[in-house]
Amino acid sequence: MAILKCAALTKKYGRAPALEGLDMAVEPGRIVGLLGPNGSGKTTLIKLANGLLRPSSGQILVDGREPGVETKKLISYLPERTCIPGWMSGEGLMGFYADFYADFDRKAASDMLARLDIDPRAKLRHLSKGNREKVQLIMVMARKARLYLLDEPIGGVDPAARDYILGTIISNYNPEAAVVISTHLIADVEKILDDVIFISRGRMLLSASADDVREKHGKSVDEVFREVFKC
Amino acid sequence: MEWRLDGEAPIWAQLVENVKRGIASGLYGPGDRLPTVRDMAVEAGVNPNTVQRALAELEREGLVYSQRTSGRFVTEDASAVAAVRKELAEAKTRAYLEAMADLGYSREEIVSMVDGKSKKEEN
Numbered sequence: 001m002a003i004l005k006c007a008a009l010t011k012k013y014g015r016a017p018a019l020e021g022l023d024m025a026v027e028p029g030r031i032v033g034l035l036g037p038n039g040s041g042k043t044t045l046i047k048l049a050n051g052l053l054r055p056s057s058g059q060i061l062v063d064g065r066e067p068g069v070e071t072k073k074l075i076s077y078l079p080e081r082t083c084i085p086g087w088m089s090g091e092g093l094m095g096f097y098a099d100f101y102a103d104f105d106r107k108a109a110s111d112m113l114a115r116l117d118i119d120p121r122a123k124l125r126h127l128s129k130g131n132r133e134k135v136q137l138i139m140v141m142a143r144k145a146r147l148y149l150l151d152e153p154i155g156g157v158d159p160a161a162r163d164y165i166l167g168t169i170i171s172n173y174n175p176e177a178a179v180v181i182s183t184h185l186i187a188d189v190e191k192i193l194d195d196v197i198f199i200s201r202g203r204m205l206l207s208a209s210a211d212d213v214r215e216k217h218g219k220s221v222d223e224v225f226r227e228v229f230k231c
Numbered sequence: 232m233e234w235r236l237d238g239e240a241p242i243w244a245q246l247v248e249n250v251k252r253g254i255a256s257g258l259y260g261p262g263d264r265l266p267t268v269r270d271m272a273v274e275a276g277v278n279p280n281t282v283q284r285a286l287a288e289l290e291r292e293g294l295v296y297s298q299r300t301s302g303r304f305v306t307e308d309a310s311a312v313a314a315v316r317k318e319l320a321e322a323k324t325r326a327y328l329e330a331m332a333d334l335g336y337s338r339e340e341i342v343s344m345v346d347g348k349s350k351k352e353e354n
Contacts (some may be wrong), residue, residue, distance in 0.1 A: 029280070033279050134345075163276065166276060167273050167276070169272070170269070170272050170273050170276075170278070170279065171269060171272075171273050175279065175336060189318075191242060191275075191276055191277045191278070192276065192277055192278045193235060193278060194278055194281070195278050210242070211241040211242060211243060211281070214239065214240070214241050214242070215241050219239060220237075220239060
């Protein structure tokens with residue numbers, strides 16, 4: 001059964017539709033790229049899945065249920081903006097996550113912090129911006145979730161940090177879980193994707209396996225994306 | 232190992248090429264245990280399912296075999312290793328000859344150039 005499923009999903013902000021009649025499904029065990037230009041509805045979709053927004057019409061189901069308390073146990077969410085509290089230390093933050101999420105693996109998190117040479121007693125606001133972003137990703141990936149929703153995990157980071165982030169995703173997600181990565185930086189993520197979903201103006205343009213796209217077009221997903229979304 | 236991946240071909244097919252190169256060059260010797268799927272995926276920066284698919288193809292071709300609990304190993308069949316080495320060398324040669332033909336070189340010119348270059352390197 002699909003872990004995330006949308007049927008005729010529509011979300012309007014006032015009159016303006018952000019998503020219009022979107023049908024899609026994400027299967028367990030897959031790393032899926034949710035790819036689209038800015039303003040195509042990627043963040044709206046992720047917020048709907050998290051229950052932070054409600055659909056205007058249509059349906060979104062997580063493991064067969066409408067988003068709510070139960071589905072939050074299954075989803076590990078990385079928001080677009082870093083939201084860890086600066087007054088906390090890494091140690092405090094891990095305690096916080098462990099209190100909120102039964103599936104949080106504290107040892108995995110603290111090992112990852114140690115590998116980055118981050119002092120767990122240092123206040124998070126004293127870390128560099130790059131390290132704060134990494135700390136947040138570590139918290140998200142240290143959960144043994146069924147569905148990871150990562151909203152722009154590599155937006156605005158340097159190439160070494162990007163490799164670190166992608167490596168952390170690959171080495172931590174559990175093979176029965178699904179990972180959805182929303183981004184417009186396709187070239188950077190395409191090697192780790194099983195499937196790609198192109199969305200534009202709230203509608204789905206393409207849903208296929210990444211290797212099938214490459215085979216069919218004889219081009220990288222990045223090049224196909226540039227052609228599809230040519231201005 | 233150093234993974235070479237570009238945009239065009241399917242990634243699983245490129246991974247197959249890369250592992251073959253590792254086997255042909257002796258980086259992965261006969262009977263050696265290969266890194267785990269997860270380690271290979273992290274090292275190459277690709278999806279573990281894609282590595283799985285590449286290894287399944289290598290198994291199908293008889294270059295790799297798996298043992299239920301202890302992982303995947305390079306074949307001990309020396310003739311299979313020699314064959315893969317030859318296959319890669321032939322592909323490289325074909326690509327070289329095509330590129331030289333594009334530049335307008337004749338067979339003879341190519342031969343004398345390769346010969347001259349290798350003599351220079353000997354000295």
